[in-house]
Amino acid sequence: MxxxxxxxxxxxxxxxxxxxxxxxxxxxxxxxxxxxxxxxxxxxxxxxxxxxxxxxxxxxxxxxxxxxxxxxxxxxxxxxxxxxxxxxxxxxxxxxxxxxxxxxxxxxxxxxxxxxxxxxxxxxxxxxxxxxxFARARVLWQLRRSLAAPLPEPHLPDGVVLRAFQPGVDDAAWLTLNARAFAEHPEQGRWTHDDLRVRLAEPWFDPEGFLLAVEESTGRLVGFHWTKVHERPGSTPMGEVYVLGVDPSAHRGGLGRALTTAGLAYLRDRRGLDRVMLYVDESNTGAVALYERSGFLRWAAHVNYQRG
The missing domain is CATH 3.40.630.30 (Gcn5-related N-acetyltransferase (GNAT))
Known part of the structure; x- marks a missing residue:
């Protein structure tokens, strides 16, 4: 053609x-x-x-x-x-x-x-x-914030601790949690083992920056903050809140805010970065509010158009 x-x-x-x-x-x-x-x-x-x-x-x-x-x-x-x-x-x-x-x-x-x-x-x-x-159907915001401003201490719910993701050990449990946390999301909630495997093999993958919130008494995963670092020759590296999710059973306990803060602190203190970005659906008003309370500002919009 x-x-x-x-x-x-x-x-x-x-x-x-x-x-x-x-x-x-x-x-x-x-x-x-x-x-x-x-x-x-x-x-x-x-x-x-x-x-x-x-x-x-x-x-x-x-x-x-x-x-x-x-x-x-x-x-x-x-x-x-x-x-x-x-x-x-x-x-x-x-x-x-x-x-x-x-x-x-x-x-x-x-x-x-x-x-x-x-x-x-x-x-x-x-x-x-x-x-x-084509009709305008969906808007994805890119938000950014500086990491120079002070970050509060992350206050985890009682009985919850943070640890790093272990490739080959946590894969299945994380996929289950991801599907629960993003059950209504058109892309993220559908991730398969292959989707995860491809990203774990990427040069940017850093298991220490993939934070898991674990229920101490049972070992059950209840949340996560997967960070990413964008590095290009000739440009200043930038961090990303790559994916952040909380099990529906753990909502409204402050875990999302604690995970956000912990990931930002990792990018600043362990990776030496001074700025960070993330993507969030405009329709996800709860997540937008969480990130704006955490100091993020709207930077750019990405629009999905549909036909047929």
């Missing part, structure tokens, strides 16, 4: 990318992220790009000289739930029809509902979504 608008590059479709093509896409994503202040792909897409067996459709836009001008990733792993889409256009190639050609290619390639993320909530993405019949 190929499509193009007058003056735009040609869009071609592939079911697999070569390692060289993947490298080109990742380089394009870095340039776009540096320009826009928001990475065009989330972690899920980046992991799938590195997995040649991940079911996906790749739409690639190249200029006449072969230069990569744009790319769209279609996650086809669960068609019944909808095709997940993320799209990027090289900053120097914008306003030339490339994004519209890619978006139309997405509509042509999709056989069911489509869910597309616009990272940074750009007006151009909103206009394109309206033109192609």
């Amino acid at each position: 190929s499509s193009a608008e007058p003056g735009s590059a040609r869009v071609t479709r592939a079911d697999r990318l070569t390692p060289a093509e993947v490298a080109d896409v990742l380089a394009l994503a870095r340039v776009a992220g540096d320009t826009d202040g928001a990475a065009p792909f989330d972690e899920h897409v980046l992991l799938r790009l590195r997995d040649p067996d991940a079911p996906a459709v790749h739409l690639v836009s190249r200029a006449g000289d072969g230069t990569l001008t744009g790319y769209a990733h279609l996650d086809t792993s669960d068609p019944a739930d909808g095709i997940g889409v993320e799209l990027v256009v090289h900053p120097a190639q914008r306003r030339r029809g490339t994004g519209r050609s890619l978006a139309r290619g997405v509509v042509e390639a999709a056989t069911g509902p489509v869910r597309a993320w616009a990272h940074g909530d750009h007006p151009s993405a909103a206009a394109l979504a309206v033109d192609l019949g």
Whole structure:
């Protein structure tokens, strides 16, 4: 399949990318992220790009000289739930029809509902979504805070202690807790052993920064704060509240706030970081309130558009 608008590059479709093509896409994503202040792909897409067996459709836009001008990733792993889409256009190639050609290619390639993320909530993405019949369905906030300000001592509920995650030992128990804590979440609550395994193998994984709240009398996991550190050459490292969850049976006991504080202290005192970010659904008002009470401020919005 190929499509193009007058003056735009040609869009071609592939079911697999070569390692060289993947490298080109990742380089394009870095340039776009540096320009826009928001990475065009989330972690899920980046992991799938590195997995040649991940079911996906790749739409690639190249200029006449072969230069990569744009790319769209279609996650086809669960068609019944909808095709997940993320799209990027090289900053120097914008306003030339490339994004519209890619978006139309997405509509042509999709056989069911489509869910597309616009990272940074750009007006151009909103206009394109309206033109192609997409509706704004979900907003994910990126919040940030400085770690220079004082942090309170974490006050754990009676009978609860913190310890580090033990790979190969805690996997099954953590997956069960994660599913309970995020039962209503469209992505996080569905994690499998493979999803966990891939992330435990990532270069950034640090078991000491994966804090588990454990019921001392039974050993049962009741909460966790998994931290992450983003490191890129030429930029200041930044911490992340990667995933924070509390078992529903332990809600309203202050455990979420204690876990938040403990993770922030780890990133500051053990990893030497001075800033931290996190992502949270706008609709999760309880979590938004918790993080804002913990000193986080809204930094950027990521919008999910749906069609069909």
